[in-house]
Amino acid sequence: MSLTAFFQPRSIALIGASEREGSVGRAIWDNLRGFSGAVYPVNAKRAEVCGAKAYPSIATLPEVPELVIVVTPATTVPQLVEEAGLAGVRAAVVISAGFKETGKDGAQLEAEVLATAQRHGMRLIGPNCLGLMNPHAGLNASFASSVARPGRVAFLSQSGALCTAILDWSHDQNVGFSAFVSTGAMADVGWGDLIRHFGDDPHTKSIVIYMESVGDDAASFLAAARAVAAQKPIVVIKVGRTAEASRVAASHTGALTGSDAVLDAALRQSGVLRVDTIEELFDMAEVLAKQPLPTGKRLAVVTNAGGPAALATDALVLGKGELAELSPQTMAELNTLLPAQWSHHNPVDVLGDADAVRFAQALRIVCQDAAVDGVLAILTPQSMTHPTNIAREVAVIASEIGKPLLASWMGAQSVLEGRGILNASGVPTYDYPDEAAQAFVRMREHRLRLIWLSETLSAHADDDEGEALPCVGELIDAVLGSGRTLMTEQEAKQLLHVAGIPIVETRAAYDEEAAIAAADALGYPVVIKLLSSTITHKSDCGGVQLNLLNATAVRQAWRLIQDNVTHLHGLAAFDGVTVQRMVTQKGMELILGASTDAQFGPVLLIGAGGTLVEVLQDHALALPPLNHALARRWVEQTKIAKVLHGVRGQPAVDLAALDDVLVKFARLVQHERRIVELDINPLLATAEGIVALDARAVLRA
Amino acid sequence: MSLTAFFQPRSIALIGASEREGSVGRAIWDNLRGFSGAVYPVNAKRAEVCGAKAYPSIATLPEVPELVIVVTPATTVPQLVEEAGLAGVRAAVVISAGFKETGKDGAQLEAEVLATAQRHGMRLIGPNCLGLMNPHAGLNASFASSVARPGRVAFLSQSGALCTAILDWSHDQNVGFSAFVSTGAMADVGWGDLIRHFGDDPHTKSIVIYMESVGDDAASFLAAARAVAAQKPIVVIKVGRTAEASRVAASHTGALTGSDAVLDAALRQSGVLRVDTIEELFDMAEVLAKQPLPTGKRLAVVTNAGGPAALATDALVLGKGELAELSPQTMAELNTLLPAQWSHHNPVDVLGDADAVRFAQALRIVCQDAAVDGVLAILTPQSMTHPTNIAREVAVIASEIGKPLLASWMGAQSVLEGRGILNASGVPTYDYPDEAAQAFVRMREHRLRLIWLSETLSAHADDDEGEALPCVGELIDAVLGSGRTLMTEQEAKQLLHVAGIPIVETRAAYDEEAAIAAADALGYPVVIKLLSSTITHKSDCGGVQLNLLNATAVRQAWRLIQDNVTHLHGLAAFDGVTVQRMVTQKGMELILGASTDAQFGPVLLIGAGGTLVEVLQDHALALPPLNHALARRWVEQTKIAKVLHGVRGQPAVDLAALDDVLVKFARLVQHERRIVELDINPLLATAEGIVALDARAVLRA
Structure with a gap:
């Protein structure tokens, strides 16, 4: 449903309008005076509010x-939303606090408000927010x-306190807004x-978000981002990169924050630019709206x-940018133009005595x-x-x-006027020049994110045509049917095999003679591993020979394992x-891996194996679906690439085969x-191909 | 020799003083008018400069x-310095450009100026600088x-252009200086x-440096930093972290920049705080001068x-700081003071309606x-x-x-007055709060650097008592005496052995039977390696079995290697x-390693071995001498720690034994x-000890 009524209403009612100085009801009433449409104060206890006729009810x-x-106490809100719904109101901002953030009772009250609104087809911003502009x-x-100055940035903030600071700062910096929204608890x-x-x-050229939690509907967020990001930059600062900050954010908004690494992968694939500081947040919103990428x-x-x-x-190269290598023609033209002592390479030092003509030429x-892809x-x-x-x-x-x-x-002082001219021209x-170089690096990063995005969109389009493989379903039915959720290695490999992922052929053997027969058939050397429906980490108990x-x-190996x-x-x-053949190829x-995130669903992980690299934590995450281009970009996130x-x-290993395995793996878990x-x-990745040497799968009962 | 005459001269002569508007000689003459001591214009062509009597010569x-x-053309400078020296002048600032930065002839002119000054015991700032204040x-x-505002920061800049920008900016930001020095080419x-x-x-509370090159006398720089850094913070921004920026800096000042990683290690051990941006440069100079660490x-x-x-x-934890865990007593007191909805942990959220009393308490x-080590x-x-x-x-x-x-x-606007009060109180x-957390992290880093510094000072003190081991000298004499600079593995191990570093006993064998006899004596399994006076990387040619x-x-191995x-x-x-015993211990x-840096002398490297980790570039540098504490800190710089x-x-491996090996190794190369x-x-580092399995040494002929 459209949110137009929130931002372009023809008429507004303020429930809890008040004359009392310092009250929220009074502050909002005063702020609403600038609005050209009809504004009605609702207050059951008074006939008038600041000279305007007040109404006892909606x-x-x-x-x-x-x-x-709505600004009245939390306990009154369910009834008021009910009345508004009955009257035909379809948009409500609940400023009032005292809901989910206060604990269990508050959460119940919030659920009640939401259910009421939904029953009436009413959309609701808040509760526990500062409002909107x-x-x-x-x-x-x-x-x-x-009030915010008119401009082209839509600013959405999950922190009300930050709204007030940003608003104050925006006046100083001449930053203007197309909207200013305090999202509050985002119940609806x-x-x-x-x-x-x-x-x-x-009116909106870029969307700037201060986020503490992605909320209950991560899929809707990502789908919206994918639909919008190519047209309008979406720049996000999300607190909670560290577990400590997540805890801080969680405790004060009642929102549960998930794994930051998963969110990071999701943003990357959805064309959203993530920044680390508030300074960058607005800078990038401005730069991306003004400048080509x-x-x-x-x-x-x-x-x-x-x-x-x-x-x-330094800043450019540390940010993985490059100094452009100037063409011979450019060098020749600069040699003609500039005094002999010019730097003779990029950076082009036109020297301290340069006038406007020399600099401009x-x-x-x-x-x-x-x-040259960009100029500073x-x-x-x-x-x-x-x-x-x-x-x-x-x-x-x-x-x-x-x-x-x-x-x-x-x-x-001496450069103020020049800066003003430049800013006015976009x-x-x-x-400082290092900041400018960092901004260029960020612009480049945003461009790469838009490429990720287009590939993600194409992967989604392909995926919509795909469907689950029936034989995969049958395999899983069989395991679940036997009362297990942990697959054996052989079953997990079979799962991969039917999904099209190369595996080392693996045979089960339930007695010594069968093991020897299997080994004879497969060819030596072989690897023997424990087959167990209860033990998942085989090597920890001497189960791998x-x-x-x-x-x-x-x-001997059979007996030792037993x-x-x-x-x-x-x-x-x-x-x-x-029993399986020992793979002796070097590679x-x-x-x-794949696991299931509470907010984002299936999450994929790729990285290097081995004790050492596990200590070094070299891995990268992605969300399915993938296509070959996305798979390659994903792998390139790791150092091991x-x-x-x-x-x-x-x-080099067979990278095309690796891409193929990754796409099939993603499709399987998706x-x-x-x-x-x-x-x-x-x-195992080698120049000859890719093969799964071991596998482990856990199912949902 | 003291530099007092540069900064508190009783009298000044300006050679090349001029009336011509826009000339450097005129600009400096005008600027010198604020000075209370005697100022004499020297100009051979005029009797007066701007109304003051001019003198034809010193x-x-x-x-x-x-x-x-001195502001006259470069070619006139040697003669003028000679005249000044003859007259008894002991301090000269050479503003003039046209020396080393212009090429070979300029470099020769600069050498001439320097030699002249040194002959007269005269100190010289410049050439090619903006001057000083x-x-x-x-x-x-x-x-x-x-002119700079009076204050407590001594600012030293190798870039004249940056001086002008910083000066302009400092007026805007109310930053004051005890001195402002454009160092130029630093010939002297x-x-x-x-x-x-x-x-x-x-007057100076902190020293702030913009550096493009450490210059010819790295030892003097580091010794001065070690002597001063514990009393006054020294904050440096050094361009050239990346090879590309080094090239830029080198080409425009004629200065050669060395390896940034070596400089980084040198600064760390000398108590110098290095920052990455100009914003941090002055911020840290202020913070470190005002606040306890x-x-x-x-x-x-x-x-x-x-x-x-x-x-x-987020900023704190990403910078390796920690949120303090509040004591039970603190929690109890906060529970008494604050409304029930307060955050109940650090960060302490005193809530949006807090007044000054609640916040302050x-x-x-x-x-x-x-x-709690610090508070934001x-x-x-x-x-x-x-x-x-x-x-x-x-x-x-x-x-x-x-x-x-x-x-x-x-x-x-709404916080301006409050900010002013806070700044005035130090x-x-x-x-933004993330910047504040980063500043705390930097303060912590500076404290750690001062600990590095005190350990470095103590290592230097110990080292001054130490001396080269005579048997090391004899070993090296013998190798050089035989006309070689590349030691054999056995010789290199002998070198380590006499320096007190555990090695695997290694015997040379010049025929098959001798190899077998050595293996029998050492005990199996053994390792056989090529012995060659010309080949240094033995494994590349199948020389290790x-x-x-x-x-x-x-x-068989003998024959295969042969x-x-x-x-x-x-x-x-x-x-x-x-022939040596095969070490089968896990570890x-x-x-x-040690190599020789043109600016800093011996440089030490520690890191993890193996193909993979080499790709991941996990190593750390240090300069000798070391003591046990420094050795431990150094190892902790690596991920492998x-x-x-x-x-x-x-x-854990035997860390004390490792420290000991590192200290002895440092002493050897120092x-x-x-x-x-x-x-x-x-x-090889194991729980049982540390042992050198292979060694390689190159000598100076």
Whole structure:
């Protein structure tokens, strides 16, 4: 349902309007005066509020208001929402606190409010919020003490306190808003609804979110982000990167925060840019709305001083950007233009005595180089420098080049006018050149996220045509039918096999002779592993015997495993063994896993195996579905990817085959939700191909 | 020699003083007018400069000036310095450009100027600089257009352009300076001289450096830093973290920049705080001068809103700080003071309706907790909040507690007055709470650096008593005497052995029978390796055979190595083999290495061995000398340190023995400078001890 009534209502009722100075009901009443539509105070105890006729109830209003705002105590809210619903109201902002954040009783009250609203088809923002603003409509339906300036950023915040600080700061920084929404507890209207709404809103150029929790409907959030992010940048700061901060956020909003790493993967695949500081949050919202995105990572720097350019270069390269290599033609033109002592490479130091003409000509030459994906202009106020004149020239160039152009006019008073000219022309300016280089890196990152996004959209489209493999379902039915949720290694491998993932052929053997027969058939050397319906980590109890060269060794291994397991876990834990050929090819051992996240559903993990790398925590997450392009990007997130490409004379592994395995693995867990855990460890990657050497699966009963 | 004449001269001569508007000679003349001492213009072509009597030469001045400032063209400078020296001048600032930065001829001119100055015992700042200022003495001996405000920061910059931008910015930010020095090419006066001078200067509380190159005398810089850093914070931004930026810096100042990783290690051991951005540079200079350092990493947060506290928590924990765990007594006192809905843990959320009394009482309680090493107060301007009143209370508390106290008064206009009160009371304020948490982390880092420093000082003191081991010298004499610079494995191990580092006993064998005899004597299994005076990487040519169980295997191995080497490199490369016991203990394979840096001398490296970890680049550098405490800190810089402490049921390795090996290794390369490269790879670390399994050494002829 549309949220238009929240942001462009024709009429508003304020339930709990008050004359009392310092009360929320009074603050909102005062703020609503700037609104051009009808505003009705509702107050059962008074005939008038600040000179306006007050109404005892919603039912007594002269018209059905399009939006109601509720500020009365929590316990009164269910009844008031009921009355509003009966009257035909379809949008309510519940400012009142005292719900989920206070504990169990509050949560029940909140559930009651939500159920009532839903029964009437009413949408609800809050409870426990500051309210909302639409500066373009003169609407301030909040108890914030000032109103946001009109602008193009839709700001959504899960923290009311942060709203007030940002509002104050935005006046100082001349940042304007198309909307300012304190989301509160998000009992009903959540991220997905709001992102879709502002995706359609013509006044909104970018969506900026302060998030403490992704909320109950992660799927709706991600789907909305995927639908909007390519058209309008969505920039998020999400607290709770660390477990400690999650706890802080959780305790104060009553929201449960999930694994940050999973969210990070979800945002990456959905085209959402995540930043770490509030400063970056608004900076990136502005930059992304004003400037084209760089098609590559090569930045050129034009500067009138070397030191600041070196600062920018460090920041650029540390952020995985690159200095553009200027073309011979560009070099020739610069050599003609510039004094002999110019730097003769990028960064282009036009020297401290450069006037506006020299600076602008050099900048124009550099901008035209096809090997340049973006340009940073740095100016320091030296004795011969005219920061304002040069800014005017740069502003003209910015409008012509179709590439990102950023500026750092360093200093304070002497560059203020120049900065103003640049900002007004859509050229973002930075106090320090390192910040500007970081912004370029972020722009590049956003461009990469949009590529992720387009691949994610295509993977989703492909996936909608796909369906669960019937033979997978049958296998799982059989295991669950036997009363188990833990698959044996052989069953788990069979699951992978029917999903199209190469496995090492593995045979079950329930007595010594069968084990030897299987080994003879498969060929030596073989590996013998415990077969058990109860023990999942086989190697911990001596249940894995490697590199067995003949029948005698197989017999010994059988007995050893039987003894070990019986000794530790009793005879019932020993069902027999599995037999498989020992793979002796050299290659890289990976782990490929899937688990189930409470908010996001199936989550995939890839990384390197082995004790050491486990200590080093080298792995990356992704959400299904995948296609080949996404699979490749995903693997590239790990450090081990370098090794997969071949290092120190070793050949690259079969990357195309690896992509294929990853896509099939993702499809398997995406379509068969009864698989709650699935691990291939190790997944052996060699130049000849990819093969699962061991597997483990846990099902939902 | 003292630099006092540069910063407190009684008289100054400006050589090249000019009336011409826009000239450097005129700009400096105008700037010098604020100076209270005598200032003489020297100009051979004019009788007067701007109304003041001009002198044709230094010799004709009525007195010998304490300081001369030279702005005339480069080619005139050697003669002018000669004249000044003859006249008895002992301090000169050479502003003029046209020296080393222009190429070979300029470099020669610069060498001439330096030699002349040194002949006369004259100190020289520059050439190619902006000049210097001492705001406390009203001295502006620069061509910057404005003078720095008096304050407590000594700012030293290798970039003149950055000086002008920083100066402009400092007026805006109310940052004051005890001195402002554009160092230029540092032909004579360098970092070491300046740090020692400002270490003694009573007006200076902190030293802030923008560095492009450590210069020719790294030892002097580090010794000065070690002498000063414990008393006055030294904060450095050094461009050239990346190779690309090094190139930029090098090309524009003519300075050669060395390996950034080596510099990083040197700064860490010398108590110098390195930051990455100009914003941090001045912030940390201020914070470190105003606030006590935290004794631990545990921060408490007192806030009137949860969201901002979560932002601070993320930044804190990502920076390796910790949230303090409040004591039961603190909790009890807060429970008594605060409304029931308070957060009930750190961060202490005193709730949005907190007045100044509640906020201050909670802050005081938290500050008194012994488990709290530092405190961050966060305020968001909510409807009931009085930012100014609360700031007053916080300022009082700050003066009492003896722990670091930082503040983030979020917003703009409504918190301006409060911020002013806090800043004036020495409480640093931050626009965003994440920046404040980062500053705490930096303060903690600085404290750790001062601990590094005290250990470095003690290691230097011990080392001064130590001396080269005579038997080491004899070994090296013998190898060099035989016309080689590459030691054999056996010789390199002998070198380690006499230095007190455990090795696996290794015997040379020049025929098959000798190899078998050695193996019989050492005990099986053994390892046989190529013995060659020309081949250094033995395993690349099949020159290493492991795990040989008996004499037959030794014989086969001899032949295999001989065949391999002869085939690849000819018979002359094969001198025989070495025989050593195969070490079968499980443990961690490390690499311990030393190389020689052009600027810093011997540099030590420790890290993990093995192909994989080499790809992951897990190693740390240090400079000798070491003591046990430094050795331990050094190892803790690597990721592999976690494994050395014992993981996944494996025992910790013998860390005390490892420390001992590192200290002895450092002493060896520190005292015997003919060793230019020395690698132990692998150095096997187990719970039972540490042992060098292989070694390689290269000598200086």
